[in-house]
Amino acid sequence: MRKNRVLAIVMAVLMVMTLIPSVVFASAAPSGALDGTLKIKGSATVGTTLSADYSKVKPEGITDDLVDFSWSLKDGDLLTEVSTDKSYKIDETAVGLPIVLKITGKEDKGISGSLTAATYEVSETEEEAKALAAQKKEEAKDSGKTEKAADSEDSSSETDPADSADTEAAGETEENSGSQNDSSEETGTDSQEFSYSAEITTEDGSGILDFGSAEEGYTVIPDAQYVSIKNTGTGELNFKNMSPDHFMVADIDDQPLKAGETTTAWIVPREGLSVGEYKDTITYETEEGVNISFEADFTVKEAQNADPGEIPDSGKDQEKTYKLSVADDNSELTFDTLTEGYEELETRTVTICNDGSENVTLVQPTADHFDVTPVTSVETEGNIQLASGEEQMFTIQPKKGLSAQSNPYEDEIVFSVEEDEAARATVTARVSVKEAVKEEPSVSVDPAEWDFGSLEQGYDTAPEAKTITVTNTGTVAVRLAQPTAVNYEVGTITSEVINPDESASFTVQPKTGLSANQYNGRISVKDIDGNTLTSVSVSFAVTEPQPVYDLSISPESLEFGTSEEGYKNAPAVQTVTVTNTGNTSITLKQPGSDYYIIGELSALELSTGSSATFTVQPKNGLTQGEYLEDISVFNSGNVSCYVNAHFSVSKKTVTANNLTGIKKPSDIKDLPNGTEKSQKALKLPSTVKITTTKGETKASVKWDVKGCSYNPSSADRQIFNVKGTVILPDGVKNPDNISTVIAVSVTVKAYKGTQAKETENKITGIDANGKYDTNSKITFTAVGAGMDNESPKKGDTRYLPGSWKITETRTWDAAPYTATFRVSKAGQYTLAVTFKQQKYNGSKWENTGSESSKKVTFNVSQAASVTATITPNPSVTGTITPNPSVTGTNKKSAVQTGDSTPIVPFAIILVAAAACIGGILVYRKNKK
Structure with a gap:
């Protein structure tokens, strides 16, 4: 029996040990909205690595894996993101700028909202950082701000970097957020301290809200009254919820109250209070330790049991009076002078008092030139009810659309009651409307003048277009017409309408084909009605070209073949054309030859671009030989112009086919820059003409392209020779050892360059x-x-x-x-x-x-924020009934255990326990 108990204990212990990871070590992962104060670890100096400090961030247990990071440099209103890593190493680009850290909760891990913190301006050295912190501290003292106690660990603050020069901790409008409050050991600088204070005022300034009295068992709660609460400190205030015994009050828990801001809160007595006099001191408390109070008074009287047979006093002996007055002697209202076409209107208020003994029905007043509207009112069937001793506030403002006139508009606004026409209160309102001063448009151009230089007559490409920027320097929008010009191409203006301080642009470029002249002018910038607003001075010169004498001849060579000696019929006539390719007229002279018959020139005077022709034919009776001759066309421009003529006469008795000559190929000109270094690309002929004793034929050529000096990657103009070796056809001999090496001249144009256009620059x-x-x-x-x-x-x-x-x-x-x-x-x-x-x-x-x-x-x-409105009492028309507010903390999220305990050791323990139990059972069985 004892052994059984021992066995049971051992098994129980082992079982409990296996449960330790899920019972002892399990812990709930943090969840909810970020709150509290975010800090930045590290000195705000170059070379320091900054990281987030969560010691004062709620919920507790926040780690780097639960949030996203954004590190930014703050330059005025501009935040430039520099990193989204968990830490940020400061470099020299951050000197002089604060660094802002924003963490945002990961919704999928149960964390919502965001927090922001910032450093002082980054310094280059630790000493400079400490000096800057001391300076900030002194500035805070000089501005009247008090230092927060160093041991205040549970407070948080929030400031707007756009409104404060002493701290750069940016608050979030829609989310809970905290500000930087680091110690000098953590950031290398003294932190910004805040003061916390507030003041509360009642509507009459007395500090007491008097709700009067009611009889026991009352069912109508007195109207709500209001207090104003102003944050007079430098830090934000977070108010606690409260619930006084005898009064209902509005909680200020929708969002923190920023420094300098004011909010209002309603207060009403609770329903069902017993008989007694209630003078309660109601205190609003904040998490920062600020307490502000006011007094609320309300009396509950015993119910008066009237005799059922008693007839109440009809009041006949009491005289009824009806009287209205204007509070604060505010019966004269003079509004600021308006300008015709006005949009914004000034609003004034007047308060009408019921000084009579009876409740009255106010008649809604009207006026010719002013709008009169009740601010708040108790209405019955559209009429304004005003009890004796009470007041009604009205707003008065000029009507829209009043035209300008020399005398002011003046209305007598009469407030009266239905019960007595004699009970009246009068307010005189007046306003002047002056004529609107017509604002003249004003624009400027940049540049105001531009010189496109000069080109020779006959230019093919105009100067580069210039962009003209038109800026509205006035106070009214301008609608522009498209500029035009006679001798210039004007691009389409980029915007027809430009508002004040905005710009539009168009391009200007001289036209092509202009004759020699000076083209100075002004391109007017006009509005849509044709009024000239400004102009741009432009100039461009086209000069007379220098005389150029040049002739071309086609073809450049004439091949008449081979005829046997004693031929009777000369080869056919060939025609040569001479063209004036210069820019100046040229006079030609009739060419002549010893071996060829030259026909008459068709024209001797050649203007630019015109041509003349003549014919060439070998003479009859030429003896055996090679007749290779340059037939020149002399001219007044001394331009070299000739045609190479070749004719061969062979002996009849010659039977051998021997090489007698090789005709030189024509030069290759004006190839495009970058042409490939190859025979085909360089347009080198694959064959050339050769003459033999049997006549004319063709022979192939092997060109030494690689050996030429041509560089395809050069942007310069190149002229080079390519050598080639003529391969004689089968049967052609070369007994006279005529050189078979030929060369051709090749010209490759220079690279002009690709010009990038500034209009193609863009921002995406x-x-x-x-x-x-x-x-x-x-x-x-x-x-x-x-x-x-x-x-x-x-x-x-x-x-x-x-x-x-x-x-x-x-x-x-x-x-x-x-x-x-x-x-x-x-x-x-x-x-x-x-x-x-x-x-x-x-x-x-x-x-x-x-x-x-x-x-x-x-x-x-500005990112939108939402403010809830609470209505205190639904039973009274026009009053407010408090409703529960919904905040981000009401959101539900899945529970995460956060258990990172290693399970392997406990699995081993469980196996060992099973082994032990098995061993004991075997032992017992064997023993039995």
């Missing part, structure tokens, strides 16, 4: 006139024209992004030309990117000194 990733909010991260990329030219040649140009600016200039040293930023303050901003022009010199890109700018304008709006 951000929308022109786009709308973003203050929580948006904006990422853009600058793309320069010609950036993708990976195989540049000498003379090519391109644009590279150099810098960008919204409030301050930031530069790029190398690709990628991308940046990310956020803007913490609403408004309209302009992103400007400067592109630098570069030119390739044959081995590297060099800056030309020319720059181009590209701009994108976008709008940033």
